[in-house]
Amino acid sequence: MQTATAHRTGQLMVISLNNYLAVEAAYGAEAARNAMEHLRRTAERHFGRATLRSVHRHEMQLLVSHAPLRCLPGRSAAETLCSVLMEQPYRWGDEEILLFVSAASAAVSAMEDPLDDSLAEARGRLALSCLQGAQIFSRSHEAVAQYRKDMAAAAGLMRLVRRGAAFFTWRPVAQPDDPGLILYYEAMLRRVGHMGEQIDCADGYAALDRLGMAYLLDRRMLSDVIDELEGDPAACLNVAISSQSLSLNLLGEETGWNDMIERLKRDPGLARRLVIEIADNGGMPHFRDAVAFVRGLRELGVRIAIGRFGSGHASIGQLMALSPDAIKIDSAFMHTAYQSGRNRARVSHLIGLARTMSPIVILDGVESPWHLHIAREEEAQWVAGSHLGRPSLRRGWLNAGYSATVASLTAFNSAFQAADSRGQRLPN
Template sequence: MSKHLYLVPPCDKLTLLTPAEEAMAVLTTFTRENAVSVNCCDTKTICIVASIRNLAQIEGAYGSDAALAVRHIVHERAREFSMRKSGIVTFSGGLIFFVMPRDDYSESDDVPHVLDDNSIVESVIAALGDEPVPTVTGMIRAAIDASIPPDVDEPFDLDEVGPHAAQMGGKTWRAGYMTDMQTANEVFDALERGELCFRYEKVCSACDIGIIGYYEALLCTTENGMPVSVGNKIPVLERLGLIGRLDKWVVASVIETLRACPDVSLGCNVSVQSATLDGWWATIIERLTREPQVARRLVVEITESALFTDMDALSDFIRVLRLLGCRVALDDVGAGHSCLKSLTELRVDMVKVDGSYLRHARATDRARARLRSLVQLARLCASHVVLEGIEREADVQISLACGAQWVQGYLFDPIFGSDLTHPVTNRDRGD
């Protein structure tokens, strides 16, 4: 990674979003002048529209000079990427337009264009956003969006491909955003150094804790040789719009572990922000289609710690994973932004009830009745219910009394890496 500081003259104006008419004119002129076609039926080229989703927040927190520096470096990365891939690129306001040849990416004539195209989109996102931008105010990470627009002759919604609206405030917000960015840098630096790992928690039968349904892979970092949870940093990455890169690493790592451990079932958390059928997931879906023995041992746990409104996209995501044989769980139900709508409308295999309900249920009969009601509702919406936060034997009895079939928590010793050898049978999985 370059250690230079990039300075942009402060007189350069920062335009965060170009009107749709102007952007479309730029794209049309761009393709005409370069004698290329981005028609959806053209098999030789592909058009990709990218943007810096958090550019407005960067300007609000760090100032216009820092935002200009970030935009400048991202644009330089776009030019370098385009040159490496024999493509062409132009810029308009907050948008970056690529036209790339498909031929450079196809390994054979048998590779479907849709998968090939998705890999190009993911390459764009990685090239523009994986590395932080060094500025005089510190390392800043750009949240990159990229997608393939429809036929250039047809209108497309720039709200879907351009920078999203920023939620900004005063000094407190700016200080918080800068602190969040520092935390994100720590997480991704640990990822680059190979310091991220997993602690595997058992999901056990409430009737017989010797029966293990699967292991949940919980993200940790290593400090002085000991694993330390990074769960409290996940909301930070969600606020910054950077959670996608981490989720992708987690899912890919868990799939590799499933390949290496054919007798084990594993679950992993995916932020609701990442639960959309984008280019990267298309690649994963293609892999899981080829390896059903891996897919049926994967549990994707969707966390709703961040606000999410596109229920249709989430439903499609869940439907496709289930068709592949994966199981899908709603995690931490009753906490964060989880809602009754998600519970009742999303067709998931499993509901995991947040441990806070169990903590309250230990204290009063009324709280126990609330827990029982939530578990019973969950059982109407999914085949299996897991009660989280199990810390003592009495908690297992509460779980049974409330109707939960599965339990998870500190009562059951977690395992690490090489100890992940427990054979998981159909009976264990709860099929």
């Protein structure tokens, strides 16, 4: 890195390693210090020219002075930097460790001390991140063992994604009385097993979620689904992201989703065919941010769905505040409906409750003719499950005939226009 003081306008970039304390507890103090050194080297390659101002535990300060950075808004530069820093895992011995960083910048008029005002400005922007610096981590033996286990699973999944060995399959959401009428296709991540079979990536994703790093995969998946929408104007697609990723300030002030939002702004037709499903696996840790995130997407035309309804951690009040366009009943309730009359009644109750919050209710877990019979008895309008369509590499919307394509697009538009006509709005 450059050590000489440069007298030209630039940026003070403040970087925070959010899982510093966890890495320190699980792998040792030297591993955490070397993780910061890994970030420094990666940032140096990214910027080409930068001055290391200081490193103190989880925080690093860089002075950057080159023209391309000044041409970018500070938030875009910070988001790009975060993406670069998190792209590859940090290797410590035989371990691969995923690093989760946030960043913010402030302009400086001269690349020399004192920079107190610029530092305060950058730290203020960084403090708006819902992550807010190094995360608290328990140092108990059980917590450390679980963290290392989760890190191995999460890093393994991200390795498959980087190599293209994890891929999307597509599952239709269809009408029970007319399985050929498709509302949309759900993107479901799979990998290839030892025998060539498709295996879902739920375990690896759950590990990412427990680590607080689901965004690392959510961002990739959303980008890939937007690619699919760009590739075919007849595609109506759904992708599920973690509730912990629902923040426009995830990596700093208005930093985390800018590139995706800009893509959707440039082509509003993409947004209108995109359904983002909130996978409520661990509640909504940043609820105010989640409301703002959903509002921002909906203003672009994106539709919002709630997944795992009945088994999620969010309260009914929180779900109502999000005002979802669609709700999907957790498949677990259909899987156990045959066990007792009470279980069967629970399905009916959940469908009724969901209908009070959303005009579109999807009954998941239709795996047999008996499940389909229940769906019809409950007058479910939309269902998902292997009985009507298993997840497939085949992009069904590409192979549909003209009339089927028109019918599905009409069904999609009609269903979601019903939500609009109800005047659903997020609270101010």
